[in-house]
Amino acid sequence: MSLTATVKGERLGLAATGAWTAERATELEKIVDDMAARYGAARSIDIDLSGLERLDTFGAWLIERLSRTFVARGSTARIVNLSDKDRGLIEEVRRVNRASDQSKADFQPNAIVSGLDQIGRGMAEIGRSLVLLAHLLGALTVVVLRTIAHPSRLRLTSTVHHLEKVGLNAVPIIVLSTLLIGAILAQQGIFRFREFGADAYVVDMVTVLVLREIGVLIVCVMVAGRSGSAYTAELGSMKMREETDALRTMGLDPVEVLVLPRIIAIVIAVPLLTFIGVIAALYGAGLVCWLYGEMSPTVYLERLRGAIWPPSFAVGMIKAPFMALVIGLVACVEGFAVDGSAASLGMKTTASVVKSIFLVIVLDGFFAMFFATIGM
Amino acid sequence: MAGNQPIISVRDVIVGFNGTSVLNRVDLDVFRGEILGFVGGSGAGKSVLMRTIIGLIPRQAGSIEVFGTDLSAVDEEQRRKIEQRWGVLFQHGALFSSLTALQNIQFPMREYLHLSPRLMDEIALAKLEMVGLKADVRKKYPSELSGGMIKRVALARALALDPEIVFLDEPTSGLDPIGAAEFDELIHTLQQTLGLSVFMVTHDLDSLHAICSRIAVLSEGRVITAGPIEAMLASEHPWLKSYFRGKRGRLVRH
Numbered sequence: 001m002s003l004t005a006t007v008k009g010e011r012l013g014l015a016a017t018g019a020w021t022a023e024r025a026t027e028l029e030k031i032v033d034d035m036a037a038r039y040g041a042a043r044s045i046d047i048d049l050s051g052l053e054r055l056d057t058f059g060a061w062l063i064e065r066l067s068r069t070f071v072a073r074g075s076t077a078r079i080v081n082l083s084d085k086d087r088g089l090i091e092e093v094r095r096v097n098r099a100s101d102q103s104k105a106d107f108q109p110n111a112i113v114s115g116l117d118q119i120g121r122g123m124a125e126i127g128r129s130l131v132l133l134a135h136l137l138g139a140l141t142v143v144v145l146r147t148i149a150h151p152s153r154l155r156l157t158s159t160v161h162h163l164e165k166v167g168l169n170a171v172p173i174i175v176l177s178t179l180l181i182g183a184i185l186a187q188q189g190i191f192r193f194r195e196f197g198a199d200a201y202v203v204d205m206v207t208v209l210v211l212r213e214i215g216v217l218i219v220c221v222m223v224a225g226r227s228g229s230a231y232t233a234e235l236g237s238m239k240m241r242e243e244t245d246a247l248r249t250m251g252l253d254p255v256e257v258l259v260l261p262r263i264i265a266i267v268i269a270v271p272l273l274t275f276i277g278v279i280a281a282l283y284g285a286g287l288v289c290w291l292y293g294e295m296s297p298t299v300y301l302e303r304l305r306g307a308i309w310p311p312s313f314a315v316g317m318i319k320a321p322f323m324a325l326v327i328g329l330v331a332c333v334e335g336f337a338v339d340g341s342a343a344s345l346g347m348k349t350t351a352s353v354v355k356s357i358f359l360v361i362v363l364d365g366f367f368a369m370f371f372a373t374i375g376m
Numbered sequence: 377m378a379g380n381q382p383i384i385s386v387r388d389v390i391v392g393f394n395g396t397s398v399l400n401r402v403d404l405d406v407f408r409g410e411i412l413g414f415v416g417g418s419g420a421g422k423s424v425l426m427r428t429i430i431g432l433i434p435r436q437a438g439s440i441e442v443f444g445t446d447l448s449a450v451d452e453e454q455r456r457k458i459e460q461r462w463g464v465l466f467q468h469g470a471l472f473s474s475l476t477a478l479q480n481i482q483f484p485m486r487e488y489l490h491l492s493p494r495l496m497d498e499i500a501l502a503k504l505e506m507v508g509l510k511a512d513v514r515k516k517y518p519s520e521l522s523g524g525m526i527k528r529v530a531l532a533r534a535l536a537l538d539p540e541i542v543f544l545d546e547p548t549s550g551l552d553p554i555g556a557a558e559f560d561e562l563i564h565t566l567q568q569t570l571g572l573s574v575f576m577v578t579h580d581l582d583s584l585h586a587i588c589s590r591i592a593v594l595s596e597g598r599v600i601t602a603g604p605i606e607a608m609l610a611s612e613h614p615w616l617k618s619y620f621r622g623k624r625g626r627l628v629r630h
Contacts, residue, residue, distance in 0.1 A: 022489055022538050029495050056538035057570070061502055062495075088569035096505040097498055340519020341473030 003031050005039060012042035014066075017051030020059025032062045036069040045070050050081035055089060064093045129355070132333045139255045140263060140329070147260065158261040166227040167269030173226070174273050175280045178218055182210060182281030186288040199293055200303060206285040207307040215278040216270075216316045217364065220323045223270055224356040228331040231262055232352035235335025236345045244336070254336075263328040270324035271317055278316065311376040319367050323360045330356040382441075383408045383541060383573050384429060389438030391421070391428050398424050400597035401438070406541075411567055411574040413584045415619065416594030422577045423467070425594065426543055429575075430464055431455075442541070460488050462541040463534030467549065469526040471518040477504065477529045478514035484536040503532040508562055524555045528562075535566065544576040548583055560586050581620070584608075593619075 001018030014035060020028060039045075047063060049055075067077035082090060109117065147154050189202035235258060238244050244254045282304065289295040295303075334352035338345050384406040391399040398421040406412045416422045427433045429440055431447060439446055442458060450458070471480050481500040485491055491499070501511055507528040518526055527547060534542050547563065548556035560580075564587040567574055578584065584591055585605060592602040595615050601607070608620050 022485075025489060025491055025495060025499075029492060057502065057506075057535075058495075058499060058538065061499055065498070085571065092506060092569050093502060096502040097511075341517060343474035 001028065003035055005035060007039070007042070010041070010043040012039050012045045013048060014045060015048040015051055016063065017053075019054040020052060020062065021054055021056045022058045025058040025062070028059060028062050032066045036066055040073065042070070043075050045075055045077040047077065047079045048081050049079060049083070049086065049090075052083070052086065055086045057089065057093065060086070060089045060093045061097075064090070129333065129337075132337065133329055136255070136259070136329055136333050136336075140259060143253065143256045143260050147256070153256065154264075155257065155261050158257075159264050162262050162265035163269055165230070166223065166265050167272055170223065170226055170269070170273060171276060174219055174222055174277050177222060178210075178215060178277035178281040179284035181214055181218055182206065182284030183288045185209060185214070185281075186285035187292055190289065190293040199295070202289065202293065203285070203295075203300060203303040204307040207282070207304060208312060210278055210281040210285070211308070211312040212315050213364070215281055216274045216320050216323065217360070218281075219270060219273045219277045219320070220327060220360045221357055223266065223273065223324070224327045224331075224353050224360070227266060227269075228327045228356050229349050229353050231328065231331035232335040232338075232349045233345065235259075235332060236338030236348055239336055239338050240340060240345065259328075259332045262332065263325065266328040267321045267324045270327075271320040274316060274320040278313075315367075315371050315376055319364065322367075323363060326359045326363055327356040330359060381408055382406060383443060384575065385441045386425070386429065387439045387441075389425070389428060389440060390436045391424055391433060392436055397436075397597060399428070399435075402594070402597070402599055404592055404599050404602070406573060406575050407590075408540075408573050409571060410589040411563070411576060411587050413588035413591040414575065414577045414594065415579070415584065415591060417615075418579075420594050421597060422594055423545055426545055426575065426577055430462065430543060456488075460484075460537050461539055462543065463537065463539040464543045465527070465530050465534045465545060465547055467545040469518070469530035471526060471530055471533070473518050476515050476517055477509075477521065480518070480529060481532045481536050483533065488537060500532075500536070503535055504529070506535075506566065507532045508558070523550050524552075524559070527551065527559065531562070531566075535570070538570065539572070541573045541575065544574060544578075546577055546579060548578065548580045553582070556580060556582065557586070563587060 001020060001024050002016075004015050004017070006013040006015075045067070047067060049063070052059075063079065067079065070077040079090060185206050186202055189205050190199055193199050193202050193205075235244075238258070244258070247254050247257055286297060286300045286304075289300050290297055331352045334348040334355070338348045382405040384404070386402055386404040389399055389402045390397055402425060404425070414422050414425070424433060428435050429442065440448075443461065445454070445458060447455065447458065471477075472483065475483065478497070478500050481503050482496050485496055485499065501514065504511065504514060509525060509528050509532075513521070513525060513529070518529070521529065527550075531542075531544075531547070534544075544563070548559050551559060560583050563574065563576075566572060567587075576583070576588065588605065590602060590604055591608050593600050593608070593616060600613065601611065601616070605620075608616055611617065611620075
C-alpha cells in the first residue's frame with residue numbers, strides 16, 4: 001500500500017497502490033497528510049486508482065480527504081482509473097461530511113468557566129430534586145387521603161410483601177450490626193471512664209447515645225443501603241421498560257400502586273427495626289460490660305433501669321418514621337428520575353442512597369434542636 | 377451476483393436447550409456478495425442459528441466455517457481477527473446506552489484500530505451519513521433516538537470496521553412500512569457499494585421480495601429449502617404455501 005507522486009510542472013500525479021483498508025488506516029493517514037503538505041503548490045492533481053487491490057470506507061475517505069484538501073486550496077483534483085467495483089464507494093464518500101465541516105468545531109469553554117458551569121448545574125440539580133421531593137410528597141398525601149376515604153384501594157398484598165423485604169428480612173443484619181455498635185461503644189466508654197474511676201457511668205452514656213441517636217441512625221443507614229437502593233432500582237427499571245407508562249394508561253396511578261405500599265412498608269418497618277436495634281445494642285453493651293468491664297449482669301440491668309429516661313426512648317422512636325419517610329421518598333423520586341440508559345440507573349441508585357443518608361442526618365440535626373427546645 | 381464460493385458454510389449443526397433440540401442437523405451456505413433472507417415461524421430457531429454462527433450460543437454437533445475457517449478450531453487471536461470481519465445488527469439495536477451515537481459507532485474502531493481522533497470522527501460521521509442520518513444525531517444518546525434511528529445507528533456500528541459479512545436480526549421489525557422500505561433500500565445500497573454479504577433473519581415479506589437474492593427456510597429444526605423468491609412462490613410445500621401465498625403474502629405480490 002503506497003502513494004507515489006510524479007510531478008510535471010504544476011500537474012501532480014498520485015498513484016495509489018495496494019490495499020487501502022481499515023487495518024492500514026493510520027499509516028495511510030500519515031501518507032495522505034504528507035502528500036498534501038509536500039505538494040502544496042500543485043494546481044492540478046490526478047489521483048490514479050488503477051493500482052488499488054482493495055478499498056474500503058477508510059481508504060476511500062482518505063482519498064476523498066486528500067482531494068478535498070487540494071480543492072480547498074483552489075486546485076483541481078480528479079480521481080482517475082476508478083474501477084467499477086469501487087465507484088459506488090467513492091461516490092458515497094464524496095457525499096458525506098459536507099455539512100458538518102463548519103459545525104464540527106465544538107465550543108470548548110476554559111477551565112474556570114466549565115467549573116462555574118458545573119457548580120451552577122449542581123445547584124440547579126439540587127433545587128430540582130427538592131422540588132421533585134415536594135411533588136412526590138404532595139402526590140403521596142393525596143393518595144393517602146384517598147386511601148383513607150376508600151380503604152379497599154390499599155394494595156395489602158404488595159404492602160405486606162414489601163414489609164417482609166424491608167422489615168423481616170433485615171432483622172438479622174440489623175441485630176448483628178447494632179449489637180456490635182453497642183459493644184464497641186461500651187468498650188470505648190469503659191476504657192476512657194476507667195481513668196476517672198467512673199466505669200459505672202458507661203451504662204448511662206451508652207443508653208443515651210443508643211436510645212436517642214445511634215440506634216435509629218444505624219438502622220436508617222442500613223435500610224437506605226438495603227431497601228432504598230432496591231426501591232430506586234426497581235422503580236427505575238420499571239420506568240425504563242415503560243411499565244409505569246403502561247400503568248398510567250390503564251388508569252392506575254403509579255404513586256398509588258408502586259409508591260404507597262413501599263412507603264407504608266418502610267414507615268412501619270423502620271420504627272420496629274429501630275426498637276429491635278436498640279435492644280440488641282443494649283444487649284451488646286451489657287455483654288462487654290460483663291466480660292470486659294467486670295460488671296455483673298444484675299448490676300448492669302440495675303444501672304440500665306436507672307439510666308433509661310422514657311423520653312429518651314421516645315425521641316428515638318419518634319424520629320424513626322420520619323426518617324423512614326425521607327428514605328422512601330428519596331428512593332422513589334430517584335427511581336422515577338431514571339431515563340433510558342443503564343448508566344443512569346446506576347447513577348440514580350447511588351444518588352438515592354447518598355441523598356437519603358445525608359437528608360436523614362440533616363433531619364436528625366433539626367430533631368436535636370427541636371427536642372432540646374421542648375426539653376426532651 | 378452470487379459467486380459460487382460459500383462465505384459461511386453450516387453443516388449438520390445441532391443446537392438444543394435443556395434436552396430439546398432447536399436446530400436439528402442444519403445445513404446452510406451463504407455465498408459471497410449475496411443477501412440471504414432467512415425465514416421461518418416464530419420460535420423456529422432463526423435467531424438461534426444466527427447466534428450460533430457468530431458464536432454466542434454453543435452447538436452440540438456439526439461444523440460452521442466462516443471465510444473457510446472453522447471457528448471452533450482457532451485460537452482467541454485468530455477468532456478476534458475473524459470477528460473484525462463481520463458486523464452484527466441485533467434486533468433491538470443493542471446500542472450502548474451510556475455512549476452517544478457517534479461513540480457507539482466509534483466503539484469497535486477504538487477497540488481494534490489505532491486511529492487518530494480526527495480520522496475516527498470523520499469515518500464515524502461518514503458512516504452516520506451513509507446510513508441516512510444527519511450529523512446532528514451524533515451527540516444524542518440511544519434513549520433520545522427513535523426506533524428507526526436506533527436501527528440505523530446500530531447498522532452504522534455494525535459497519536464500523538467495514539466488515540465483509542453483516543448479520544441482521546429482523547432489521548425491519550418495529551419500523552413503519554415507509555421506514556422499513558427505506559431501510560431495505562439502505563441495506564441494498566450499502567450491500568452494493570461496500571460489496572457486503574448479508575445474512576438477514578426476517579419476517580418481512582416485502583424485504584424478501586425487494587432485496588433478497590436468495591431465501592432459506594427453517595422449519596422443524598432444519599433448512600427445508602433454499603433458493604430465489606420465485607422458487608419459494610412456486611413451491612407446493614404446505615408451510616411455504618401458507619407463508620408466501622397466504623392472505624398477507626398475496627398483498628405484496630407484484
